[in-house]
Amino acid sequence: MISSNSYNDTFKNLRINKDTRVICQGFTGKQGTFHSQQAIEYGTKLVGGVSPKKGGITHLGLPVFNTVAEAARELKPDASVIYVPPNFAATAIIDAIHAEIPLVVTITEGIPQQDMVKVVKVLKSQNKTRLIGPNCPGIIAPGGCKIGIMPGHIHKVGKVGIVSRSGTLTYEAVNQTTQVNLGQTLCVGIGGDPFNGTNFIDCLKVFLEDEDTKGIILIGEIGGSAEEEAAEFLKEHNLTRSQPKPVVSFIAGLTAPPGRRMGHAGAIIAGGKGTAGDKITALENAGVVVSRSPARLGITLREEMEKAGLA
Amino acid sequence: LSKGHQKRNLAIHEYLSMELLNQYGVNTPKGGVARTPQEAFEVAKKLGTEDAVIKAQVLAGGRGKGVFESGLKGGVRPIFSPTEAEKFAKQMLGHKLITKQTGSAGKICNSVYIVERKFVRREYYFAILQDRKTQGPVIVASSQGGVDIESVAAENPDAILTLGVDINVGLKKDDALSLAEKLGFSPKIRDEAADMMQKLYKLFIDKDCTQVEINPMAESVEHEVLCMDAKLNFDDNSEFRQKDIFALRDTSQEDPREVAAAKYNLNYIGLEGRIGLNGAGLAMSTMDIIKLHGGEPANFLDVGGGATAEQVTEAFKIISSDPQVTAILVNIFGGIMRCDIIAQGIIQATSQLSLTIPVIVRLQGTEVNAAKKLIAESGLRIISVDDLDEAASKSVQLSKIVDIAREANIRVSFELPI
Numbered sequence: 001m002i003s004s005n006s007y008n009d010t011f012k013n014l015r016i017n018k019d020t021r022v023i024c025q026g027f028t029g030k031q032g033t034f035h036s037q038q039a040i041e042y043g044t045k046l047v048g049g050v051s052p053k054k055g056g057i058t059h060l061g062l063p064v065f066n067t068v069a070e071a072a073r074e075l076k077p078d079a080s081v082i083y084v085p086p087n088f089a090a091t092a093i094i095d096a097i098h099a100e101i102p103l104v105v106t107i108t109e110g111i112p113q114q115d116m117v118k119v120v121k122v123l124k125s126q127n128k129t130r131l132i133g134p135n136c137p138g139i140i141a142p143g144g145c146k147i148g149i150m151p152g153h154i155h156k157v158g159k160v161g162i163v164s165r166s167g168t169l170t171y172e173a174v175n176q177t178t179q180v181n182l183g184q185t186l187c188v189g190i191g192g193d194p195f196n197g198t199n200f201i202d203c204l205k206v207f208l209e210d211e212d213t214k215g216i217i218l219i220g221e222i223g224g225s226a227e228e229e230a231a232e233f234l235k236e237h238n239l240t241r242s243q244p245k246p247v248v249s250f251i252a253g254l255t256a257p258p259g260r261r262m263g264h265a266g267a268i269i270a271g272g273k274g275t276a277g278d279k280i281t282a283l284e285n286a287g288v289v290v291s292r293s294p295a296r297l298g299i300t301l302r303e304e305m306e307k308a309g310l311a
Numbered sequence: 312l313s314k315g316h317q318k319r320n321l322a323i324h325e326y327l328s329m330e331l332l333n334q335y336g337v338n339t340p341k342g343g344v345a346r347t348p349q350e351a352f353e354v355a356k357k358l359g360t361e362d363a364v365i366k367a368q369v370l371a372g373g374r375g376k377g378v379f380e381s382g383l384k385g386g387v388r389p390i391f392s393p394t395e396a397e398k399f400a401k402q403m404l405g406h407k408l409i410t411k412q413t414g415s416a417g418k419i420c421n422s423v424y425i426v427e428r429k430f431v432r433r434e435y436y437f438a439i440l441q442d443r444k445t446q447g448p449v450i451v452a453s454s455q456g457g458v459d460i461e462s463v464a465a466e467n468p469d470a471i472l473t474l475g476v477d478i479n480v481g482l483k484k485d486d487a488l489s490l491a492e493k494l495g496f497s498p499k500i501r502d503e504a505a506d507m508m509q510k511l512y513k514l515f516i517d518k519d520c521t522q523v524e525i526n527p528m529a530e531s532v533e534h535e536v537l538c539m540d541a542k543l544n545f546d547d548n549s550e551f552r553q554k555d556i557f558a559l560r561d562t563s564q565e566d567p568r569e570v571a572a573a574k575y576n577l578n579y580i581g582l583e584g585r586i587g588l589n590g591a592g593l594a595m596s597t598m599d600i601i602k603l604h605g606g607e608p609a610n611f612l613d614v615g616g617g618a619t620a621e622q623v624t625e626a627f628k629i630i631s632s633d634p635q636v637t638a639i640l641v642n643i644f645g646g647i648m649r650c651d652i653i654a655q656g657i658i659q660a661t662s663q664l665s666l667t668i669p670v671i672v673r674l675q676g677t678e679v680n681a682a683k684k685l686i687a688e689s690g691l692r693i694i695s696v697d698d699l700d701e702a703a704s705k706s707v708q709l710s711k712i713v714d715i716a717r718e719a720n721i722r723v724s725f726e727l728p729i
Binding site: 086087110111112113114117118120121124151153154166167168169171172175194195221222224225250252253254255292293294295296 | 441443444446447448477478479516519521546548549551552593595596597598599600602603644645675676677698699700703
């Protein structure tokens with residue numbers, strides 16, 4: 001009998017490092033090829049890929065398989081990165097789950113919501129595979145393993161864990177923490193889709209448990225309640241530590257005008273929550289320092305870490 | 312300009328939604344669409360009833376209380392004869408309807424829907440959506456339909472019922488019957504209501520809807536169950552497999568700049584209530600930082616990943632076509648997108664358009680040094696700034712200079728120091 005928390009436990013699979021072996025689904029496509037080259041240049045241990053009907057050839061000097069199942073059997077990868085187009089991506093994710101690949105990172109944007117609802121059901125009924133995304137820039141352990149489309153050169157090995165809903169804002173946070181000489185341990189872009197595999201809390205669990213991570217940056221935005229839930233989690237698990245880890249956050253959309261509403265059901269379900277103001281209050285109550293400017297994340301975290309004697 | 316992403320989820324006209332409901336065997340009042348006053352007369356005549364309603368087909372809420380440019384008050388009006396239908400159609404068709412949701416620009420009314428007026432004894436609210444929290448389809452329903460449902464939810468949360476549906480199982484008859492009972496449908500029509508709910512769920516799934524909202528689902532005085540109104544939204548991501556639905560898109564209801572931007576694969580974000588849906592993190596945060604420095608962003612245009620110089624030029628054209636704009640701030644963090652490509656586009660645009668307003672560019676990431684070199688060597692009035700804070704602050708300061716000059720009715724031009 002699988003317990004209902006079993007998918008949650010797979011958050012440990014987020015801990016990638018220089019030894020993480022990665023395969024690429026959609027390997028021979030334009031995106032797959034370009035980003036695989038970039039990954040190899042960065043030093044990621046890419047070991048092969050999947051491209052239906054092209055099994056048996058080599059691509060970028062690596063073996064290509066027809067299916068994820070075959071690739072998994074032969075290569076025993078720790079992770080798979082998916083660059084498959086949106087009309088086939090959900091199937092690709094499910095294939096990877098069936099092959100029990102420990103970490104699946106789906107970069108693809110534009111997967112129909114309904115398809116992802118079905119994927120999430122499969123995901124949550126098992127405890128071997130952790131999904132990040134879809135519609136996300138990926139995950140990177142600087143100096144070790146880059147799985148995704150982020151520009152490697154702005155990263156620096158260091159002490160900060162970064163988790164973000166927004167792709168390009170992640171790069172701002174990375175750039176700033178590199179410039180103030182903090183560097184990063186692990187950066188996760190969880191993506192902007194409403195139905196996805198990993199949320200803030202999953203990443204915060206990793207950051208709190210990881211000894212090398214001394215500070216945390218969380219980037220959220222208006223809509224949904226992920227930030228409020230993260231705040232609750234931090235209250236319970238970070239503030240109660242003998243030495244809470246400094247957390248700095250930015251919530252995009254504070255000054256955005258109210259969104260155009262298409263029908264009321266969504267608003268009813270949200271119960272009036274989800275504004276930037278609500279999120280900021282919730283996070284501040286959990287001891288998080290919320291920067292009002294996206295340009296001051298690095299500096300603010302540096303200050304907090306110096307105060308705590310961690311930088 | 313910034314790199315980001317935004318979803319709107321397709322909406323279609325009321326008469327098309329009602330037709331779709333009918334295709335799924337869902338009962339609605341009888342009606343027909345008309346695009347000319349003569350057609351309106353004929354549709355009304357064919358309906359053969361003395362009690363009908365004429366509804367402006369405009370994609371915005373608040374039509375009933377809206378006002379037409381022509382002076383006519385009300386986008387939803389009762390009519391009592393084909394002649395009246397024709398008369399009102401004339402005042403509606405080809406005119407803009409301004410409602411609380413359209414903003415002062417209003418939206419053009421190119422068709423009207425003439426529908427028989429049904430007298431109802433009870434009104435219910437019924438909606439289906441894909442819910443983030445439960446990560447699946449959810450039904451939201453209330454026995455207090457027909458009115459401002461959000462006030463109901465706020466004042467009397469017990470009046471709102473929710474039911475999660477397992478997407479692999481669907482809406483079973485028993486669950487639908489139980490919901491109909493809880494809502495207060497009388498035993499005689501409970502079965503009909505439950506059947507209707509199942510059909511609406513099937514439509515929701517078949518057509519990749521993000522939301523199906525029926526307000527009200529009504530019991531008529533003749534004890535029929537009908538959907539009196541329908542708001543359907545469709546997942547933009549499903550366009551590749553819902554070509555028929557997406558062919559129903561009416562671009563006349565969208566901001567023309569959005570339509571122009573979409574042609575070049577760009578996302579235009581107008582400021583009246585568009586931001587706040589998914590994505591566009593960097594766009595929103597750029598707006599946040601401009602406001603922090605005391606400025607007012609007029610609009611935003613998102614350039615997708617892998618933009619070409621041509622796309623950047625088109626983006627500039629669209630943004631600078633807004634006469635309110637007094638400065639342009641470009642904020643790009645290039646990952647896969649190369650900064651030098653963006654720089655080429657900006658240089659092209661600035662010289663092609665002979666822009667007199669200042670252009671402040673903040674580029675970071677891939678090939679940023681090549682980009683800065685190109686900009687410096689272009690000899691154009693493009694100000695390059697590395698720090699986001701500084702870029703925002705400069706944009707605001709320079710835009711104030713332009714504002715002051717315009718107020719004083721003089722032209723100002725910017726020179727870069729050598």
